[in-house]
Each structure stands twice: as structure tokens, then as C-alpha cells.
Amino acid sequence: MALVGGPMGRVVPASRFDTPLSYEALPGMGHAGIVVLDDSVSAAALAQHLYAFAVAESCGSCTPCRVGSAQLARCRDRAALERLLDTMELGSLCGFGQGVPRPLRDLLAAFPEELLPC
Numbered sequence: 001m002a003l004v005g006g007p008m009g010r011v012v013p014a015s016r017f018d019t020p021l022s023y024e025a026l027p028g029m030g031h032a033g034i035v036v037l038d039d040s041v042s043a044a045a046l047a048q049h050l051y052a053f054a055v056a057e058s059c060g061s062c063t064p065c066r067v068g069s070a071q072l073a074r075c076r077d078r079a080a081l082e083r084l085l086d087t088m089e090l091g092s093l094c095g096f097g098q099g100v101p102r103p104l105r106d107l108l109a110a111f112p113e114e115l116l117p118c
């Protein structure tokens with residue numbers, strides 16, 4: 001898989017490597033820097049990295065981002081995780097909290113069994 005545009009960008013699974021590198025095909029890909037992850041990195045490991053990044057970088061000024069970032073790793077139910085991502089995206093004050101859900105939605109769509117193993 002590849003992470004396109006950094007930790008608030010887009011995750012492209014290997015099965016979709018034919019996706020054009022364009023803002024139309026990958027909205028929210030930001031600066032479009034590409035990090036390709038080989039099979040030694042699982043979707044769950046990437047999710048954990050993104051969760052930790054969100055917690056570390058949230059400035060804490062607004063509740064959806066501050067609390068939401070801390071709760072991401074605790075979600076074990078798809079509906080609950082999707083509600084939390086919606087809350088962060090719609091309720092956060094700045095682009096950081098609004099952008100954290102973007103790659104996580106891609107991971108959830110492509111690898112639901114790895115993100116939600118229970």
C-alpha cells in the first residue's frame with residue numbers, strides 16, 4: 001500500500017495502484033508525497049502509527065480532535081469508528097482534526113478486518 005500526501009492524505013492499497021495521481025482521483029492527497037509500504041507493514045500497524053500521530057500533534061484546543069484522537073485506538077466497532085471519524089471531520093476547528101480521518105477511512109474501506117479484528 002501507499003500513503004499519498006502524508007499522515008492526513010490518502011491510503012492507496014496495492015490493488016488500486018492504477019489510480020491516477022490526480023486531485024480528481026485522490027481528493028485530499030495534499031502535497032502528494034508518496035510513501036510506499038511493503039508487506040512487512042500491516043494496515044493495523046499503519047493505523048496505529050496514524051492514531052499516535054493524531055494524539056501527538058493535536059494541539060488540544062477543540063474537543064472533537066483532542067478527545068477523538070485519543071479514542072481512535074480504542075474503537076473496536078465499525079459503526080463507532082465511523083461516528084468518531086464523522087465527529088472529528090465535521091466538528092474539529094482546523095484542518096488537522098478535519099484531515100485525520102481521511103487516511104483512516106481509506107484503511108477502513110480497504111482493510112476492515114485488520115482495523116477491527118474483534
Ligand code: SF4
Pocket residue numbers: 057058059060061062063065066092093094095096097098
Ligand atoms: S482540530 Fe486543530 S484546533 Fe482542534 S485540537 Fe486539533 S489541531 Fe487543535
